[in-house]
Amino acid sequence: MSLDDCSDTELVRRFKSGSAEAFDAIVRRFQDRIYRLACLALYDEQYAADVTQEVFIRSHKGLRRFQFRAEPFTWLYRTTRLVCREFNRKRPAQSLDEEPADMSALPERVVADYDRAKRVRELVAGLPERQREVVLLRLFEDLSVRETAAAMGCREGTVKALLHKATVNLEATMHRTGFDHER
Template sequence: MDATDRRSDAGDKVIGEDSDQALVRRFKAGDEGAFNELVRRYQGRVYGLACRMVRNPEDAEDISQEVFVKAYQALRRFREDSAVYTWLYRIASNLCINYLRRKKLRESLSYETIAGWLAGRGAGPDREMARGAVGTAVEEAVAKLPPRQRTVFILRQYEGLSHDEIAAALKRSVGAVKANYFHAVKRLQKELDGYQGFIEDGRL
């Protein structure tokens, strides 16, 4: 699946529902239910991002709840010319990075997600054993990525955000985002160099 196919700008918005900006305006006008609608629209995506970053469902749930607490507290100051989803991703990413720095937990991504751009040639003698070995190696390699590179990589590969959108979410320049992504990929390719022979077209 192409990264750009994984995300809708409207979150889980149903046709005919208010836009994110309309919900923000309603909330600012005193409609608490508008915030609840934003939570419904984005809580799954925020929780999914937290899960992928911290690799602990319970902690991810705590983080996603904290995201919306912070969002509620700040929403009246939200600039309506910005995208709600990038704003929420920014809050979530920062909380996850702080969590990882405090706990020093390992982060991992699935083999299927990154195998495509690590494409090589050939296959091992035992495909199941090779898959397990590569999966472990990938997990360890991604765990070594600096938090900012890990965040950019996840937002790009899992959430399908463009470089511009990631820059907006993290309040960084597009150039810095591209550099972080480039270095993340290079680090992973270097770490997994010994496994290139087991990877072909995203499958073992």
């Protein structure tokens, strides 16, 4: 069985037993998800890339002590949240309307991603932090209620309640702002 076909847990197990290829596979599998979370938390492509890099550097050390009490993504998500908070403390606050200075120099795909991240973030930004978190994990990252609860460190009932409130609020915001998917 190739590494890309392995489960998340199996990948981490192989990495713990000393396989460098397993770590590369972990990076390939999770980098987009970590980058997206960081994009929405920081609203800056460059910082999001830096956060993703930092998360994987920490996971290279931390996953060696992983006890398999939770899913590897849950562990990575918690590390991402922590690193994002650290980056947010260090850098000055950035407005939602503020664009990177060298936007024209960026590749088209990156600009499109930036616009997408901006649209999504504009809609999600109005939600309280816990509701935003539940939307990202449960709706966007498609985690189960149990995994979302484990990632957020709360009960499954709390996740369900937060999700209901967040959905109502998000729909209201989308109607108010006239959200256009094809924009």
